[in-house]
Amino acid sequence: xxxxxxxxxxxxxxxxxxxxxxxxxxxxxxxxxxxxxxxxxxxxxxxxxxxxxxxxxxxxxxxxxxxxxxxxxxxxxxxxxxxxxxxxxxxxxxxxxxxxxxxxxxxxxxxxxxxxxxxxxxxxxxxxxxxxxxxxxxxxxxxxxxxxxxxxxxxxxxxxxxxxxxxxxxxxxxxxxxxxxxxxxxxxxxxxxxxxxxxxxxxxxxxxxxxxxxxxxxxxxxxxxxxxxxxxxxxxxxx
Amino acid sequence: xxxxxxxxxxxxxxxxxxxxxxxxxxxxxxxxxxxxxxxxxxxxxxxxxxxxxxxxxxxxxxxxxxxxxxxxxxxxxxxxxxxxxxxxxxxxxxxxxxxxxxxxxxxxxxxxxxxxxxxxxxxxxxxxxxxxxxxxxxxxxxxxxxxxxxxxxxxxxxxxxxxxxxxxxxxxxxxxxxxxxxxxxxxxxxxxxxxxxxxxxxxxxxxxxxxxxxxxxxxxxxxxxxxxxxxxxxxxxxx
DNA sequence: CCATCCTGAGAGCGCCGCTCTTGTTTCCTA
DNA sequence: TAGGAAACAAGAGCGGCGCTCTCAGGATGG
Numbered sequence: 001x002x003x004x005x006x007x008x009x010x011x012x013x014x015x016x017x018x019x020x021x022x023x024x025x026x027x028x029x030x031x032x033x034x035x036x037x038x039x040x041x042x043x044x045x046x047x048x049x050x051x052x053x054x055x056x057x058x059x060x061x062x063x064x065x066x067x068x069x070x071x072x073x074x075x076x077x078x079x080x081x082x083x084x085x086x087x088x089x090x091x092x093x094x095x096x097x098x099x100x101x102x103x104x105x106x107x108x109x110x111x112x113x114x115x116x117x118x119x120x121x122x123x124x125x126x127x128x129x130x131x132x133x134x135x136x137x138x139x140x141x142x143x144x145x146x147x148x149x150x151x152x153x154x155x156x157x158x159x160x161x162x163x164x165x166x167x168x169x170x171x172x173x174x175x176x177x178x179x180x181x182x183x184x185x186x187x188x189x190x191x192x193x194x195x196x197x198x199x200x201x202x203x204x205x206x207x208x209x210x211x212x213x214x215x216x217x218x219x220x221x222x223x224x225x226x227x228x229x230x231x232x233x234x235x236x237x238x239x
Numbered sequence: 240x241x242x243x244x245x246x247x248x249x250x251x252x253x254x255x256x257x258x259x260x261x262x263x264x265x266x267x268x269x270x271x272x273x274x275x276x277x278x279x280x281x282x283x284x285x286x287x288x289x290x291x292x293x294x295x296x297x298x299x300x301x302x303x304x305x306x307x308x309x310x311x312x313x314x315x316x317x318x319x320x321x322x323x324x325x326x327x328x329x330x331x332x333x334x335x336x337x338x339x340x341x342x343x344x345x346x347x348x349x350x351x352x353x354x355x356x357x358x359x360x361x362x363x364x365x366x367x368x369x370x371x372x373x374x375x376x377x378x379x380x381x382x383x384x385x386x387x388x389x390x391x392x393x394x395x396x397x398x399x400x401x402x403x404x405x406x407x408x409x410x411x412x413x414x415x416x417x418x419x420x421x422x423x424x425x426x427x428x429x430x431x432x433x434x435x436x437x438x439x440x441x442x443x444x445x446x447x448x449x450x451x452x453x454x455x456x457x458x459x460x461x462x463x464x465x466x467x468x469x470x471x472x473x474x475x476x477x478x
Numbered sequence: 479c480c481a482t483c484c485t486g487a488g489a490g491c492g493c494c495g496c497t498c499t500t501g502t503t504t505c506c507t508a
Numbered sequence: 509t510a511g512g513a514a515a516c517a518a519g520a521g522c523g524g525c526g527c528t529c530t531c532a533g534g535a536t537g538g
Contacts, residue, residue, distance in 0.1 A: 008484075008535075032356075033272045038525065049528080050486050058526065117271075117355025118441055129446070156464055159457050162450035170447070187448070188435065188458040194443075195434015196427065202357055204433075207368070208409070209426070211401035218398050219427040225395055226465045247504065247515075277494065288497080289517050297495065 016054050032113045069114040074134025076103040089146040090231040097220035104197045140174030143186050147178050153228040159184035189223040255293050271352045308353040313373025315342040328385040329470040336459035343436045379413030382425050386417050392467040398423035428462040
């Protein structure tokens with residue numbers, strides 16, 4: 001019968017979820033490299049070999065946590081964006097950037113797992129790329145909406161010709177209706193935002209920046225200007 | 240006698256250096272988290288406990304490698320900058336950025352150790368902050384020289400007031416004569432460059448950007464424009 | 479009701495970081 | 509120059525790790 005078969009599969013799914021929950025908690029405490037499959041098993045009252053019935057290796061458990069992390073930060077950014085008026089482009093951009101940073105500060109170890117150096121020899125499997133694009137999708141939608149509203153200045157040098165196919169591909173998914181130059185600068189800004197958060201989280205801004213909340217907002221808006229989003233009529237002065 | 244005392248200390252220094260050399264080689268092969276003090280000792284024909292005479296813990300060995308990494312990337316960037324004409328600000332900026340990226344691509348594991356997620360529970364000791372500033376010093380000198388030559392546009396929103404003391408402190412070291420707004424945008428660009436390299440190295444640009452050499456150059460010049468470095472008379476078009 | 483599969487438990491392998499003890503060599507000094 | 513202190517390499521060992529294999533018992537499904 002299908003129901004009985006589902007019965008076993010249900011308890012299996014539940015146990016799988018419980019393992020990832022415990023692992024995520026321990027990840028938040030000790031960090032990814034110190035995450036121990038044995039410790040997870042211990043906390044669950046299992047023997048370590050039993051866990052291997054659910055995750056064939058420690059890396060597979062980490063993969064599950066990475067997917068969770070991408071989804072979590074994706075949800076955070078989506079909610080931050082959704083709380084803004086649709087036509088408030090700078091507000092949406094700032095909210096999304098703050099969403100990334102806020103989630104990162106709240107879950108530093110998960111952030112490091114997702115956006116930090118990949119675990120040794122670990123290669124991101126196929127399943128991670130779809131949740132990984134959630135954040136990019138939100139940022140892309142903001143830029144796309146801004147372009148549609150005519151609120152983007154396409155300034156700056158043109159991207160290299162070799163970027164054309166990449167831009168075309170991105171236009172089909174996350175950045176519809178966005179010209180090549182803005183696509184290139186959006187990718188740059190995206191990497192920049194993550195770079196800023198990483199710098200802050202990994203200690204590069206120690207003894208450099210005091211009020212990091214305010215600085216991040218300023219930097220995020222600067223990067224909005226880099227893309228060409230019309231954020232404020234900036235006074236232009238030559239020194 | 241001093242010479243004889245130096246004799247022992249010399250062999251000690253030499254052995255210490257040899258350990259870090261072997262460790263750096265193994266780091267390049269297996270990555271930081273898999274770096275094993277025992278394996279280093281094995282390759283040197285020592286027993287593992289002997290290595291502890293030279294490095295009190297595995298973390299201390301990693302610290303030495305981190306310092307080496309900061310110095311190595313610092314040297315790379317310094318040389319890249321030195322090869323340019325002093326008054327070619329955009330050329331120097333691009334060369335320095337390429338220097339970072341080139342070193343990172345050549346030594347991915349060292350880069351990950353230096354700019355990636357910090358090792359679990361590891362806290363950067365005092366000795367790392369001075370070599371860590373070498374790269375920033377080069378980028379800062381380029382911006383400073385550009386400011387002195389009047390080749391910087393101080394455009395964009397003003398940084399928050401709380402950033403004033405930070406900017407003043409940076410003006411005393413790496414960014415003399417640079418106004419607050421340019422200081423803030425320089426920091427942003429610095430983090431952005433590292434973010435771009437990290438994205439590329441850690442796989443976020445997989446299946447997104449094809450010609451990464453060309454894209455990076457374009458992004459680096461975009462970020463030069465963000466700072467205000469006069470890189471090219473960009474045509475301005477509204478879409 | 480019985481054969482099949484799934485499951486958890488246990489033992490065990492080889493690795494790890496790190497500590498402690500034991501002889502031995504080197505160095506400084508009285 | 510002789511003796512004590514310091515540095516040294518080596519070995520054994522502790523607990524923990526990822527992972528494998530075997531085995532007994534219970535749920536599943538014909």
